[in-house]
Amino acid sequence: MIKKSLKLALGAMIAMTPVYLAEAGETLDRVMKNKQLVLSSDAAYPPQSFLNDENEMDGFDVDVAKEIAKRMGVELTIITPAWEVITAGNWNGRWDLSVGSMTPTKERAEVLSFPAVYYYTPASFAVHKDSGAGSLDDLNGKTIGVCGGCTYDAYMDKNLVIDAEGVPAFDYQVSAGEKRTYETDTNAFDDLRLGDGKRLDAVLSALPTLQEAMKNGYPFKTVGKPVFYEPLAIATDKGDPEFDAKIKEIVAAMKSDGTMKTLSEKWYGVDYTSTN
Structure with a gap:
């Protein structure tokens, strides 16, 4: 069921994605209108994210992103830009979020928003x-x-x-x-x-x-x-508090109902979702 909703596009496809201006509400509106959540990920960062033997993106971060997309009622598309491009911000609508084990440093917070910390490593x-x-x-x-x-x-x-x-x-x-x-x-x-x-x-x-x-x-x-x-956080481009609030709500629910813990134990063998 999840596999059918997952579309993999390599980094070269970034240029083919339409460019949108970042305005309040626009990212969330675009995601819900297109029924598509575009994730920036790394194809060589196991066990967080990697290409498996079926040439499909897999890993802890990918599973978290799949669950977010599922709870939003949209499909997940994955692209693989360079890490430096992701952390630079100013995505201009090329992708919607990064579930990429990113630390929310003060410097990064100048160009990105961090709606939710989802685990610690x-x-x-x-x-x-x-x-x-x-x-x-x-x-x-x-x-x-x-x-x-x-x-x-x-x-x-x-x-x-x-x-x-x-x-x-x-x-x-x-x-x-x-x-x-x-x-x-x-x-x-x-x-x-x-x-x-x-x-x-x-x-x-x-x-x-x-x-x-x-x-x-x-x-x-x-x-x-x-x-x-x-602390590793989901990152979004600045400019859409409504989208950030939605991601924060979903991650809180995943922690509350045990989904995040289950995914951590699946990929790491331990619960990294809390410092306790």
Whole structure:
């Protein structure tokens, strides 16, 4: 039933999508009129979002988006623009929302709205299994890979601001000798898997994403405890409070009736929807 309502369009189709001006109510009106919710997603960010063996988008974030679309009574269409394009805002109607495990930082809030935090995830360092690193201190001065423009990038630059309510305090425990940025976490993982110190000494990413990579054969091991916990929010373009209110209402209902917890346990094996 859900599969029939899911249409996958790759990033190249962005240019084919009509452009709309962002005015109050316009996004919600457009979604309900067209009976279509357009999601921006990442096709290489498992287990949050990825192409499965049937060449269909799958994952925790995708399931959350499917449920939102279902509760709105519309179809879900997925496109895959670059992360930097999503976080830049000013979407001009090319897509309607991002369910992309985005941290609602103060800088991003200047160009985006964050109607609902839907889960929290720990961020951890990983090294190649042949690495002798056994603690976070061992990573100081090393070459570390992160996704460009994401919170891990900001953490390594020591300017990460997470000002959402209920976020545990954190310290900058690692200083890289060199930081290398990548379009996606997967690209960084691919460099680390080549061998200890070949291109990278370590990566910083979401712990569930690292665990999924190791489950799929990446020769990694995590080092130390998580260095921070991220509140991860649904993002929308600024300009439509009615649409934001609708998304907030649906996410609250999904938490209240246990749907969000069920989806978290399905993909992660634990409930990441609360910091309790």
